[in-house]
Amino acid sequence: xxxxxxxxxxxxxxxxxxxxxxxxxxxxxxxxxxxxxxxxxxxxxxxxxxxxxxxxxxxxxxxxxxxxxxxxxxxxxxxxxxxxxxxxxxxxxxxxxxxxxxxxxxxxxxxxxxxxxxxxxxxxxxxxxxxxxxxxxxxxxxxxxxxxxxxxxxxxxxxxxxxxxxxxxxxxxxxxxxxxxxxxxxxxxxxxxxxxxxxxxxxxxxxxxxxxxxxxxxxxxxxxxxxxxxxxxxxxxxxxxxxxxxxxxxxxxxxxxxxxxxxxxxxxxxxxxxxxxxxxxxxxxxxxxxxxxxxxxxxxxxxxxxxxxxxxxxxxxxxxxxxxxxxxxxxxxxxxxxxxxxxxxxxxxxxxxxxxxxxxxxxxxxxxxxxxxxxxxxxxxxxxxxxxxxxxxxxxxxxxxxxxxxxxxxxxxxxxxxxxxxxxxxxxxxxxxxx
Amino acid sequence: xxxxxxxxxxxxxxxxxxxxxxxxxxxxxxxxxxxxxxxxxxxxxxxxxxxxxxxxxxxxxxxxxxxxxxxxxxxxxxxxxxxxxxxxxxxxxxxxxxxxxxxxxxxxxxxxxxxxxxxxxxxxxxxxxxxxxxxxxxxxxxxxxxxxxxxxxxxxxxxxxxxxxx
Numbered sequence: 001x002x003x004x005x006x007x008x009x010x011x012x013x014x015x016x017x018x019x020x021x022x023x024x025x026x027x028x029x030x031x032x033x034x035x036x037x038x039x040x041x042x043x044x045x046x047x048x049x050x051x052x053x054x055x056x057x058x059x060x061x062x063x064x065x066x067x068x069x070x071x072x073x074x075x076x077x078x079x080x081x082x083x084x085x086x087x088x089x090x091x092x093x094x095x096x097x098x099x100x101x102x103x104x105x106x107x108x109x110x111x112x113x114x115x116x117x118x119x120x121x122x123x124x125x126x127x128x129x130x131x132x133x134x135x136x137x138x139x140x141x142x143x144x145x146x147x148x149x150x151x152x153x154x155x156x157x158x159x160x161x162x163x164x165x166x167x168x169x170x171x172x173x174x175x176x177x178x179x180x181x182x183x184x185x186x187x188x189x190x191x192x193x194x195x196x197x198x199x200x201x202x203x204x205x206x207x208x209x210x211x212x213x214x215x216x217x218x219x220x221x222x223x224x225x226x227x228x229x230x231x232x233x234x235x236x237x238x239x240x241x242x243x244x245x246x247x248x249x250x251x252x253x254x255x256x257x258x259x260x261x262x263x264x265x266x267x268x269x270x271x272x273x274x275x276x277x278x279x280x281x282x283x284x285x286x287x288x289x290x291x292x293x294x295x296x297x298x299x300x301x302x303x304x305x306x307x308x309x310x311x312x313x314x315x316x317x318x319x320x321x322x323x324x325x326x327x328x329x330x331x332x333x334x335x336x337x338x339x340x341x342x343x344x345x346x347x348x349x350x351x352x353x354x355x356x357x358x359x360x361x362x363x364x365x366x367x368x369x370x371x372x373x374x375x376x377x378x379x380x381x382x383x384x385x386x387x388x389x390x391x392x393x394x395x396x397x398x399x400x401x402x403x404x405x406x407x408x409x410x411x412x413x414x415x416x417x418x419x420x421x422x423x424x425x426x427x428x429x430x431x432x433x434x435x
Numbered sequence: 436x437x438x439x440x441x442x443x444x445x446x447x448x449x450x451x452x453x454x455x456x457x458x459x460x461x462x463x464x465x466x467x468x469x470x471x472x473x474x475x476x477x478x479x480x481x482x483x484x485x486x487x488x489x490x491x492x493x494x495x496x497x498x499x500x501x502x503x504x505x506x507x508x509x510x511x512x513x514x515x516x517x518x519x520x521x522x523x524x525x526x527x528x529x530x531x532x533x534x535x536x537x538x539x540x541x542x543x544x545x546x547x548x549x550x551x552x553x554x555x556x557x558x559x560x561x562x563x564x565x566x567x568x569x570x571x572x573x574x575x576x577x578x579x580x581x582x583x584x585x586x587x588x589x590x591x592x593x594x595x596x597x598x599x600x601x
Contacts, residue, residue: 044511044512047532050534055532294511294536295508295540298508321539321540323534323535325548328554377547379538380542380543381543384542406543406544407486410488411489422502424502425542427441427443428494428496428543431444431591432446432488
């Protein structure tokens, strides 16, 4: 007989939801409590920029049915911040001093947008884009905005820039590094994307930083570190995110995030962490790493939930990847895109006329990263070869070929069948040996 | 054991005639007629693909409706789901925002970006209006089959033993 546990899950985004769903698959009767500091039903914050762009209604954000909590037998404690955790006693304290006892705890508190420390950063009209309130706040101001300045040329900054351009607002992006997407793309791919964004009317300045936000009560402009000024009525900060560690600092082992083992358990037994707050082993970079993306959060939540419910399940490790599509030009990347060191080799194919770019990073005989512009359909094939550490030496010559497709992988499945774990790989290659 | 039906390909029989691709596009057209479908805009899109494995060896592949499908985990609008009974992995196109996270994670590279039509992800839906998917019915060499994994693997194995006896 299984003991009736009380599961407490802090956070109701990707990994929190995935954990609830995998716990319930195994354990139908135990109590599950889901605490969230946000007042809303579960929503997908990744969709906020799509909502901001006006391409979709607010309804698109709700990623679970209205009766989700009752359907899964979960007690929701929304709009409640966790104020303390007593790991020894197994108690979580929430904002109204209420104490909640748990047997298994999942910390899926996510991450928050980083702000900037410059004069004027507290003025009305300075936003980040992380929560529904942020998006609604931006939209409310938008009718009186002629120009938006975006600080940061990363994923969030550019998504916000694209969204507001789609709304018809003038957009100027200020990027500190020499290239946009400096984390996600190599400089060649970044330059292709930059030309495309500029051709579609988004202004981009690189190598510059805002040193002040001007205006009386609300934003009137920014001052750049080269002395120039830009008029704008709205500033969006896209300087990345940092893990929400406040409630667990000094209680579990942390670095940039909460360090977790291959069961997504922290250094304290029964306390798990998943999603943007967790720092797990990165398969492609071969070190612990913050991979704060939706698919990783779902996977980690799912595996953490299984382990919490007593189903011993190993987590393979995390990895970075991202997908963007701006004005019908798609770009994707995964793993190491800017490798440093002799052990790496880069395969590159560029076709400027058709705006195609393919780069694959190899370490010895295996793939550890890649960047694709336009020819993105093969991304998943390459990613999965990388994750399974497949020896690609037999197909190295054609990997970046325009005509590369899954067919070319089939001989590898036969030769390295033990590494190709998915049963579907066997389905596709089973008949091949007869040829 | 997974006993749901899906499309399998016997590589030894494929002659790369691409009839499956054509049948797929026609089935997913508005008119469902080859000649009229060619005139439709947006153009009907195939969801199955003929690839060359090596010289003179080809296969046809569409969505594998994976048991542990990476596209479902990757989808940030949670619009991809697996039907527990039929095993079918389906995209709710009304909720797809074209983030291409599914394209990014598919191990087989068979999810396409439909760019004509408000940008949505497209892949094999096992032909919901038909008993047997159009590609399987159309395949002139019986390369494609619609059956369970057990049935397929058994059939391939039997074939091997027959050859071995000869």
